[in-house]
Amino acid sequence: MSVRAKSVLVTGGAGFIGSHLVDRLIADEPSRITVVDNFFLGSMENLSSALRARPDIDVIRLDAADLAAMQDVITQYDVDTVFDLAVIPLPTSLTYPAWTVQTNVGIATTFCEIARRGLVERLVHVSSSEAYGSARYIPMDEGHPHDAITPYAASKSAADHIIESYVQTFGIDATVIRPFNNIGPRQNPGSYAGIVPIIVRRVLAGEPIEIYGDGEQTRDFIYAGDTADLIAQIHDSPECRGQVLNVATGVETSVNELVRRILGIMGRPDHPTFHSEERPGDVRRHLADVSKLKGILGHETPSLTDDALQRTVDWYLSVLR
Structure with missing residues (x-):
């Protein structure tokens, strides 16, 4: 099941988690790596280390929801596996x-069709824990109801159901992965920034850190490099075929706690913070049940260590200063 000597396509491969996955896949020595990205959030800089290690990586600017264009790419590059x-x-x-x-549902449908037509061997689709909405119970297993709050969450939920329907109806070889909240280098520091680059930027600017609501909303934070490694392991495991799998740490952390940890790492524990109105579509609690993944892979899931947070903060300091 390894990608060794195979041709792989990574859509969104110039993005945050996607570029970490490209780095990880290089270690498995695929014969060819192709990246498709529309560069809405992705950047060539995210692929700089990958391109140094594998200068033969093909990077194509395309919309992954375009079925005709993606079928052409699959055929031209003789793709065996798609990491979506x-x-x-x-x-x-x-x-x-x-x-x-329309775009998120279109992307999933496009690669389901390509798999149904027998043009690829395996599809690994990366979804989101947002599909679950706020937790009805803790921890949240893969059977947790989908209570999508935002249009994004609804689109990810719909995409998951489409993939599962193609698995059941057409027998395609597909796995749906639901990562919880990722932290790490390369997360977009601009208009759609994640929590770490926002904190680093405000500390550097001498501005107070805004925390939406009371800050006691929780997330299951995982380091992006660990997510990439787990995605690669899931691909390689025959037991993961046709499955839906949470990818997380199984540890619940409040936003307030994460802010305290990051400020401590930056040596600014007394930096001012303030609370504002709750953000639209913000889920209240997220904590993954990772027992299914642990049972299949046979080892413990990673934790979000201070070392991982330090590497993340250091990266943002280097790009934001």
């Missing part, structure tokens, strides 16, 4: 909901 990470993110769905939904 292309996505329009949650904040965009609050401004452009229809485009977000």
Whole structure:
């Protein structure tokens, strides 16, 4: 099941988690790596280390929802496995909901069709824990109801159901992975930034850190490099075929706690913070049940260590200063 000597396609491969996955796949020595990205959030800089290690990586600027274009890429590059990470993110769905939904659902449907036509051997689709909405129970297993709050979450939930329907109806070899909240280098520091680059930017600017609501909303934070490694392991495991799998640490952390940890790492524990109104579409609690993944892979899931947070903060300091 390894990608060794195979041709792989990574959609969204110039993005945050996608570029970490490209780095990870290089270690498995595929014969060819092709990246498709529309560069809405991705950047060539995210692929700089990968291109140094594998100058033969093909990077193509295309819309992954375009079935005809993706079929051409699959055929031209003789792709065996697709790692599908292309996505329009949650904040965009609050401004452009229809485009977000149409694109995210279109991406999943495109690769399901390509798999149904027998043009690829395996599809690994990266979804999101946002599909679950706020937790009805803790920890949240893969059977947790989908209570999508935002158009983004609804689009990810719909995409998952489409893939599962193709598995059941047409027998395609596909796995749906639901990562919880990722932290690490290369997360977009601009308009759609994650929590770590926002904190680093405000500390550097001498501005107080805004925390939405009371800050006691929780997430299951995981380091992006660990997510990439788990995605590669899931691909290689025959037991993961046709499965839906949470990828997380199984540890619940509040936003307040994460802010305290990051400020401590930056040596600014007394930096001012303030609380504002709750953010639209913000889920209250997220904590993954990772027992299914642990049972299949046979080892413990990683934790978000201070070392991983330090590497993340250091990276943002280097790009934001």
